[in-house]
Amino acid sequence: MASKYDVAIIGAGAAGMMAALTAGRRGLSVVVIDHAKSPGEKIRISGGGRCNFTNIHAGPKNYLSNNPHFAKSALARYTPADFIAMVDRHKIGWHEKTLGQLFCDDSAKDIVRMLLDEMRAVNAELRLSCEISTVEKTLDGFRLVTGQGDVAAKSLVVACGGKSIPKMGATGFAYRIAEQFGLSLTETRPALVPLTLEPNLLAELSELSGVAVEADVSRGKTHFREALLFTHRGLSGPSILQISSFWREGDEILLSLEPEVDFVESLKSAKRENGRQQVQTVLAQHLPKRLAQYLADTAKLERPLADLPDKALAALAERLRRWPIKPAGSEGYRTAEVTLGGVDTDGLDSRSMQAKTVPGLYFIGECVDVTGWLGGYNFQWAWASGHAAGESV
Structure with missing residues (x-):
């Protein structure tokens, strides 16, 4: 009954x-x-x-x-x-x-x-x-x-x-x-989920695991400005979880790090005032030290600011403003907050x-x-x- x-x-x-x-x-x-x-x-x-x-x-x-x-x-x-x-x-x-x-x-x-x-x-x-x-x-x-x-x-x-x-x-x-x-x-499909990276890019970014930074993350016209976290598997943090709901396999996302900062002006001003400084020293005023070092190293800007052309500093600033990354996938339903x-x-x-x-x-x-x-x-x-x-x- x-x-x-x-x-x-x-x-x-x-x-x-x-x-x-x-x-x-x-x-x-x-x-x-x-x-x-x-x-x-x-x-x-x-x-x-x-x-x-x-x-x-x-x-x-x-x-x-x-x-x-x-x-x-x-x-x-x-x-x-x-x-x-x-x-x-x-x-x-x-x-x-x-x-x-x-x-x-x-x-x-x-x-x-x-x-x-x-x-x-x-x-x-x-x-x-x-x-x-x-x-x-x-x-x-x-x-x-x-x-x-x-x-x-x-x-x-x-x-x-x-x-x-x-x-x-x-x-x-x-x-x-x-x-x-x-x-x-x-x-x-999984949503509000960390994104993973292909092995070569993951190896390149491995030294950044655990580093968090404020970022504007976009896919097409959709963007979110919140914290971004580099992980041992790829990218996470609120801004990445948000954009994951809009991302599809094969898509590229754009990272804009510390979008409130004018990095071109910051680098050029530092060059004028103290040309003996290293690029990473200036970047570290706005970014975590490990991230600043990584960006300077990968841009091959190890010389003092005075020895660097403004064009090279502008190119670095552009990368900070528009850093394209193509995720390989997501961590799936295992860690997705919603479906x-x-x-x-x-x-x-x-x-x-x-x-x-x-x-x-x-x-x-x-x-x-x-x-x-x-x-x-x-x-x-x-x-x-x-x-x-x-x-x-």
């Missing part, structure tokens, strides 16, 4: 728990099922353990999708201010870092506890370490065959994420459910997140073809899409 509920939710992550507490507030009976041992694992590890739970600037412009308009409705109806109000109600301390990113003062676990408290308040049931073997449509809803007994529900919300960070339990289960019910998928692509939004109603051809079936969060920038935007999509479904089931 199946346990009966108004709503069954697959996935006890950010979107799933938000959908559960929202539906529960409307008096509906809710069960949340997850194969993981603990709820909200991605929340727990996010933001260095402090959870970058939203961004005050979140809007449709901060999301990638084949349909850039799809996210507008959900984001407009559940805003960062709405989530902040819940955080404040639970007396969770928070602070703003750069670029509108909000973090917990203490621990990401505070956000998980808040969501669980809200779920308990509306009697939403949580089943963990629970595998689902079968999902099927019935005359009056859906039936799930699980390791903890069958579940029957009028509505089914799929919130089990994408493929990113498989060690946290990520799978492609949401996509399999979508395909089972005839929904289309857009191409999926780009997913359930095609053409098959979903943007207001409710319901499948247009399967009444009662909803897809929310990361499994949908809506992917945010780095900096709290993906959590805001989870809250907004979860709220939209919770209000509609």
Whole structure:
């Protein structure tokens, strides 16, 4: 005999728990099922353990999708201010870092506890370490065959994420459910992920591993100005993670190091004032020493500034302003923060997140073809899409 509920939710992550507490507030009976041992694992590890739970600037412009308009409705109806109000109600301390990113003062676990408290308040049931073997449509809803007994529900919300960070339990289960019910998928790929370099370039840059610098990183007309980190595998840091969502194999990216600095003027001024200085000495006033040394060495500018023509200094400055690098690939889903692509939004109603051809079936969060920038935007999509479904089931 199946346990009966108004709503069954697959996935006890950010979107799933938000959908559960929202539906529960409307008096509906809710069960949340997850194969993981603990709820909200991605929340727990996010933001260095402090959870970058939203961004005050979140809007449709901060999301990638084949349909850039799809996210507008959900984001407009559940805003960062709405989530902040819940955080404040639970007396969770928070602070703003750069670029509108909000973090917990203490621990990401505070956000998980808040969501669980809200779920308990509306009697939403949580089943963990629970595998689902079968999902099927019935005359009056859906039936799930699980390791903890069958579940029957009028509505089914799929919130089990994408493929990113498989060690946290990520799978492609949401996509399999979508395909089972005839929904289309857009191409999926790792996003917000470090980029790797081909062996020769990696060997050349090996001495820079661990060096961080402010950079404007661009691909085509898209660019992000944040920290860049050289690693033993390639390039990382916020600016690289951001551009990775727009990069494709074979593409070149452009690095502009410390873009606020006028390196031409800096080098020429140093040449006038103290021509005995070495190039790396001047560069090191603005860049990490190892990076300054590398740039001077590879440009073969080991002589004093006074012995160098202005043309050579201008060429070096141009490299600092426009340094082309062609990544070989990315580190993949192993370290990707999110999955780009997913359930095609053409098959979903943007207001409710319901499948247009399967009444009662909803897809929310990361499994949908809506992917945010780095900096709290993906959590805001989870809250907004979860709220939209919770209000509609």
